[in-house]
Amino acid sequence: MLQRKVCKIVFVSAILLTGFIVKAQENLASKLGLPDNAKMLIIHADDLGVAHSENMASFQATEKGSVNSASVMMPTPWVMEVAEYAVSHADTHDFGLHLVLSSEWKNYKWGPVSSIDQVPSLIDKHGYFHSNCESEINVKEVEAELRAQIDQAYSMGIIPTHLDSHMGCLFQNQELIEIYLKMGQVYKLPVLITNQFPLALIEKYDVKVVLEDVLMISPGQYANGLDNYYIDAIKGLKPGLSTILIHTAYDNDELKGMTVDHPDWGSAWRQKDYDYFTSLKCRELLEKENIHLVTWRQIKEVYFPKINLH
16 A cells, blocks of 8 residues: 555656646747757766866867857866856856866866865865765765855856756765755756756756756767767657767877776767767757757856846
């Protein structure tokens, strides 16, 4: 009896969430002047600021290729270069913030924007972020660090278009998810979330847009052919808003050094991401499939028009 009741609750919740998403997506499509059943796609480059190679390839991919959005890691060594680009392209760039709580590379590290004595649970013995998403962290310190990262972006002239989470560290549990959604609410920014988030939290934090799909190639799929994965992903897009998360960089000595002993999402992988999403075949496939490329900047302007808290 209990199992039947639980199943019924889950089923009803799923119906409610589906209805919410359909209405939100139709509303977004309408506001953007698109059909209600439009397949809307954000092609999004993660990890700006991590390296000069990452920055240059990502800038080029947005200017010449099909990439139309990116997000910035504020604690990383090359973030000043991103800030300079953002300021010089203030009316066109679509840079969100890739909120950071980890530092995953073997010999290439970064730590918090906050003073390390203020966020001791977020750092290892050397003062860097932990290598992976660490669950035993103080949520008050997390909020303080996220605020510091967002405030630093504004102070450097980067006007964020949205928020997302590096390595999904903010999606580990409800406490962290709530801090993440709170940042979107406080700073009046869209946040990347999917229909897997609880409807109660979506409503509590007045989330405006819920994505139909967030797609990112896995190591197994990469082994079967990067182009094959992206072709299938684009052909399989559903009506509504989706995003493909990629990592664009050049396979040069800088990136080889940064990603040493870490072939997954390494320098060769990132070069292939760049190559595909700057290719003519990618552009032609998007047109053939009638995919509407939209940006987080457009979404922000729809739901938070002319809001700048700094």
